[in-house]
Amino acid sequence: MSKTILFIHGAWLTPEIWSPWRAHYEALGYTTLAPSWPLMERPANELRSNPNPQLGKLTLGRIADHYASVIEALPEKPILIGHSYGGLIVQMLLDRGLGAAGVSIDPGPAAGIRPGPKAFLSALPVFLAWRGWSRALTMRFSAFAKNFANGLPEAEQRAAYARHIVPAPGRIYYQSVLGLGAGIGWRNPNRAPLLLVSGEDDRTVEPSMVRQNLKRYSASPATTSFKSFPRRNHFLIAATGWEEIADESLQWATATIVDA
Numbered sequence: 001m002s003k004t005i006l007f008i009h010g011a012w013l014t015p016e017i018w019s020p021w022r023a024h025y026e027a028l029g030y031t032t033l034a035p036s037w038p039l040m041e042r043p044a045n046e047l048r049s050n051p052n053p054q055l056g057k058l059t060l061g062r063i064a065d066h067y068a069s070v071i072e073a074l075p076e077k078p079i080l081i082g083h084s085y086g087g088l089i090v091q092m093l094l095d096r097g098l099g100a101a102g103v104s105i106d107p108g109p110a111a112g113i114r115p116g117p118k119a120f121l122s123a124l125p126v127f128l129a130w131r132g133w134s135r136a137l138t139m140r141f142s143a144f145a146k147n148f149a150n151g152l153p154e155a156e157q158r159a160a161y162a163r164h165i166v167p168a169p170g171r172i173y174y175q176s177v178l179g180l181g182a183g184i185g186w187r188n189p190n191r192a193p194l195l196l197v198s199g200e201d202d203r204t205v206e207p208s209m210v211r212q213n214l215k216r217y218s219a220s221p222a223t224t225s226f227k228s229f230p231r232r233n234h235f236l237i238a239a240t241g242w243e244e245i246a247d248e249s250l251q252w253a254t255a256t257i258v259d260a
Contacts, residue, residue: 001257002079002100005250007034008067010084010108011168012139012148014044017238021081021246028250033078038066040166047166048138056135058169060085061181064092071098077192079253083237084108084205085172087197088182091213094192095185101257103249104213105197106205106234108172111179113213116206122147123173123204132170139165147203149235160238186216193223193256195249199232223256 005025007018015034022032039052067089071078077100082090087107094102109115115123125143126132139148144165145157152160175182185191194217198210207228217224229236229245236245 004078006078008082008086010086051136051167101193101253103195109176110184111182118203126173133174136167187219191222195225198228199236202234204234
């Protein structure tokens with residue numbers, strides 16, 4: 001059974017978001033890694049004040065290639081855990097035969113996944129931004145509070161926003177909508193086991209979108225599971241109660257790898 005876990009952060013965030021998960025798993029004897037996306041290998045305050053001018057053109061393919069190179073250098077196939085667009089990258093990497101198992105938490109939409117009305121409104125600022133397909137964009141606090149960390153006390157929202165939120169490449173959103181470089185081999189029979197996780201109150205990746213993934217994967221004999229967490233928003237990996245998600249994700253991965 002793999003004792004290595006690799007985390008993949010999503011858009012607007014950095015690997016620091018996984019620090020509590022890493023400490024939690026390392027206390028159980030696991031080795032963890034949380035590399036940043038390409039062009040984002042700096043502290044959050046530097047990313048906010050001076051983002052790499054090429055960040056706006058970063059693609060899903062380049063992000064996946066970056067993590068693939070990390071995985072291929074490891075002594076064993078790791079368990080992959082990703083959130084939001086990091087969850088989509090987990091699915092793309094499993095398609096390539098990388099990873100012993102994968103946990104995709106509120107995954108960004110792959111080609112063919114239809115956004116719900118709340119998710120559409122959540123992403124609208126990206127598509128309304130001037131040349132949003134080629135720029136690094138910034139999420140406003142109002143959007144974070146309404147669609148990313150909805151339901152949390154305002155003081156907690158403001159603290160999380162100040163600590164974690166950084167610019168993100170608008171191009172990956174266009175790739176999702178246009179289906180360019182965001183394809184998944186839904187019928188892939190050789191894919192490692194995958195757990196799809198949904199937050200019931202998520203307005204950025206609505207539960208119906210995660211269930212669309214599950215339905216499409218039904219065409220494959222590869223193991224695909226689904227878990228929904230009530231009263232959880234898109235910030236579920238860092239909000240109060242994240243330990244429950246971390247524990248159930250690890251329990252599922254270890255049980256599935258043993259069974260395989």
